[in-house]
Amino acid sequence: MSRILVVNDEPGILRALTINLHARHYAVLTAATGAEALDLAGRVLPEAVLLDLGLPDADGMDIIGSLRAWSSVPIIVVSGRDNAAEKVRALDAGADDYLTKPFVMDELLARLRAVLRRSPVEAPPLRAVIGAHEVDVAAATVVGPEGPVRLTPTEWKILTVLLARPGRLVPGRQILHDVWGPEQEDHGNYLRVYFAGLRRKLERDPARPRHLVTEPGIGYRFDP
Numbered sequence: 001m002s003r004i005l006v007v008n009d010e011p012g013i014l015r016a017l018t019i020n021l022h023a024r025h026y027a028v029l030t031a032a033t034g035a036e037a038l039d040l041a042g043r044v045l046p047e048a049v050l051l052d053l054g055l056p057d058a059d060g061m062d063i064i065g066s067l068r069a070w071s072s073v074p075i076i077v078v079s080g081r082d083n084a085a086e087k088v089r090a091l092d093a094g095a096d097d098y099l100t101k102p103f104v105m106d107e108l109l110a111r112l113r114a115v116l117r118r119s120p121v122e123a124p125p126l127r128a129v130i131g132a133h134e135v136d137v138a139a140a141t142v143v144g145p146e147g148p149v150r151l152t153p154t155e156w157k158i159l160t161v162l163l164a165r166p167g168r169l170v171p172g173r174q175i176l177h178d179v180w181g182p183e184q185e186d187h188g189n190y191l192r193v194y195f196a197g198l199r200r201k202l203e204r205d206p207a208r209p210r211h212l213v214t215e216p217g218i219g220y221r222f223d224p
Contacts, residue, residue: 002116003027005046007037007063008078009056013101017050020105034058038066042171042218045182046073048115050108053079053090061093068094070169070219074115078103128163129224130202130211137163142202149201154179158194162212162222171219195220 004021008014009032021028031037034055053060074096082100090098096115099108128135133144142149157179172188199206213221
């Protein structure tokens, strides 16, 4: 069941979207403000976002930018702003589609199905450098100053999630979802154990990591 985050401060539209999405067996999360939307997106990891641009506490363009800083989740803008310049701005900011109000529900649902068919998974680079270590993703090898370094299959999965998003914050729940599945998203202790192991193997000073960085309470980042 796909989770859809609906961000809109108009109760009537929010209710209509929720009813129609539930009827098609989507799990629905709702937010009436930008702050609430970003909090939910970071904690619950929706498969798609239906975003109004006119929010009481933030412009929807800023919400798109904040989401795109760490996530490739599909975003469909559902807005009353119908001029071409606004559409171009939203798409350039990172939105996947744009639908103006009033809209036909069947068209919105068709566009939602279309973005959900697209894979949001980003491919890691074939090669990367982590400090003094050369990483060959295709061959699944790491070579350091003292020779080959063995990573476990789970360590490889975690590492490739980070390598696919260099310099970008990846929420801990996102890593748990990608590596272990949605049923394990609350098990942050898994990540603490595995990151400790990765740092021992790949960082010059594991106690002061330079490349596999923790953002306390939020997630992790690979700094090249």
